[in-house]
Amino acid sequence: MTTMTPAQWYEWTLWAILLSSPVVFGVLMLLPAAYGRHKQGHSKWWGPGIPTRWSWVIMEAPSSLGFAAIFFAGAHALQWAPLILFAMWQAHYFQRSFIFPFRIKVRPGDTTPVSIPVIAVVTNLMVSFLNAAILSWDGIGHGYPASWLTxxxxxxxxxxxxxxxxxxxxxxxxxxxxxxxxxxxxxxxxxxxxxxxxxxxxxxxxxxxxxxxxxxxxxxxxxxxxxxxxxxxxxxxxxxxxxxxxxxxxxxxxxxxxxxxx
Structure with a gap:
């Protein structure tokens, strides 16, 4: 059995996201994701609920922690340009994962269907791999020397x-x-x-x-x-x-x- 290389995994993941994006667009135009104001009347299609604040943490944390793990596994993680791009990503996703969920105003007992964070964990890990690996891994992407910053x-x-x-x-x-x-x-x-x-x-x-x-x-x-x-x-x-x-x-x-x- 042939083992896939990181570059092959990257290509497979890239095509999965590119090809599924128009499908997701079409589905969500017909069936809004059942959280927030659109939960009523749609949640039965999305499964049982979990507390809304923690659903946000669960679905967004892979984009912060998963991205960091993938990034620092690369040989070029400590170079200036990759580090600055890493900081840009984390500026958004650390806040989105661990600060935003506890600042939003939710109704007591509010829940989000469990399928939404479950799907998000998978897709956010895929997206994190696509964007972290290009920054620091060998053989993926064009590389980011210090001159990239100018x-x-x-x-x-x-x-x-x-x-x-x-x-x-x-x-x-x-x-x-x-x-x-x-x-x-x-x-x-x-x-x-x-x-x-x-x-x-x-x-x-x-x-x-x-x-x-x-x-x-x-x-x-x-x-x-x-x-x-x-x-x-x-x-x-x-x-x-x-x-x-x-x-x-x-x-x-x-x-x-x-x-x-x-």
């Missing part, structure tokens, strides 16, 4: 990443601030980018991973951008439609996720 692709990508990071964090904070202690309902977000789009948090994520794809100039980065769009674009469109149906006074000029366009 390459226009890294500079442009890193700037876009930072802009998206800022938008994502601020949008999440504004959503969390809408719900006062003891409140359980939903409100119309007001101010800043929320005057233009319903989901600036997702818009920020699109910018983050567009920046990452450019900064790494890699197939792994591109695959993750497509995977992010496949998962979050349907969510943004569904959220936008939900707002308009729930609130008769919802601002008609707002788009869903891209200012002035979509």
């Amino acid at each position: 390459d226009p692709r890294f500079v442009i990508g890193a700037l876009l990443f930072v802009v998206g990071y800022r938008i994502n964090r601020k949008a999440d904070a504004m959503l969390a601030a809408l719900r006062r202690p003891g409140e359980t309902g939903y409100k119309i977000p007001r101010g800043w980018l929320y005057e233009r789009i319903s989901c600036p948090n997702y818009f920020g994520e699109f910018l983050i991973w567009s920046g990452w794809a450019i900064a790494t100039w890699s197939w792994g980065g591109l695959a993750f951008l497509l995977w992010t769009l496949a998962n979050l674009l349907p969510r943004a469109l569904t959220n936008h439609r939900w707002y308009r149906e729930k609130f008769p006074d919802y601002p008609v000029q707002r788009k869903a996720v891209i200012p002035y366009l979509l």
Whole structure:
């Protein structure tokens, strides 16, 4: 029996993400993932529930801890350019895994169907492999010498990443601030980018991973951008439609996720 090389595993994982992204997009356009405001009426398809805060930790932690384990297994992990790219990734995913779940406002007893974090653990480990291995492993990717830090692709990508990071964090904070202690309902977000789009948090994520794809100039980065769009674009469109149906006074000029366009 022939053993697959790391490069072959990488190629297999890459194709799995690339080919499954349009399928995931189509499924989520028809059947919204049953968490948050879209849980009612859909959760029976997604299995029994677990506490929402811990579901976030379970599904996001592989993108922080798994990525770190894969990255530091590589021969080039302690070089400057890979380390800085590693820090960029962790700036998002450490916060998303271990801080964000305990800052969001959830209703007492709120749960998330267990299938959602289970699926996320598998796919997040695959995505982490695609993006960590290119940074530090031999034989995968084009390599990142110190000179990469002055390459226009890294500079442009890193700037876009930072802009998206800022938008994502601020949008999440504004959503969390809408719900006062003891409140359980939903409100119309007001101010800043929320005057233009319903989901600036997702818009920020699109910018983050567009920046990452450019900064790494890699197939792994591109695959993750497509995977992010496949998962979050349907969510943004569904959220936008939900707002308009729930609130008769919802601002008609707002788009869903891209200012002035979509």
